[in-house]
Amino acid sequence: MLIGNVGVDPTVRYTPTGVCVAQVRLATTDKAYTLASGTQVPEQTEWHTIIFWDKLGEIVEKYVHKGDKLYVEGKIQSRQYDDRQGIRRYVTEIIASQMEMLSRPQQGTTDKPQATSAAPTPVQPTVSQTTEEAPF
Numbered sequence: 001m002l003i004g005n006v007g008v009d010p011t012v013r014y015t016p017t018g019v020c021v022a023q024v025r026l027a028t029t030d031k032a033y034t035l036a037s038g039t040q041v042p043e044q045t046e047w048h049t050i051i052f053w054d055k056l057g058e059i060v061e062k063y064v065h066k067g068d069k070l071y072v073e074g075k076i077q078s079r080q081y082d083d084r085q086g087i088r089r090y091v092t093e094i095i096a097s098q099m100e101m102l103s104r105p106q107q108g109t110t111d112k113p114q115a116t117s118a119a120p121t122p123v124q125p126t127v128s129q130t131t132e133e134a135p136f
Helices: 054-063
Strands: 002-006 011-014 020-030 044-053 069-082 088-101 121-123
Touching: 002 044, 011 054, 020 054, 020 069, 044 054, 044 069, 054 088
Parallel strands: 044 088
Antiparallel strands: 002 020, 002 069, 011 020, 020 044, 069 088, 088 121
C-alpha cells in the first residue's frame, strides 16, 4: 500500500493484443523528525514505478496527471533484462491491483470526473489484473 504524488504524466502503451499498460512514477515522502537523543533525521523521498494493467490502466490514462495524489495497492515485482549495450539491468515495480484518486478535481477541467464531496473517489478494476510482462 502506497500513498504518494505522481511525478510525471503517465506513460501509456498497448500490447499487441490491445491490453492497456500504464506506468506512473509515484513519490512517497517520510517527514523529517528529531530523535529523543537530539539526532535530526531529514525528510526522505522514495520514487516507485507503478504498473497498471487493462481497465485500471485505461482509467489512469484518462484521469491521472502529474501532481495528483494516489492511493495504490499492489504487489512488488522484480525483473531483469539486458539493455542495448548488453548490460544486465534490474527493475523493481509495483503491479497495481487497486487505486484511489485522492486529489480533488481541478476547477475548469473537463477531463476529470466531478466529485460531489471531498472524500476520495475509489477506483477498482473491473477485471482481474494480469501479470504479463510490461513493455517498458
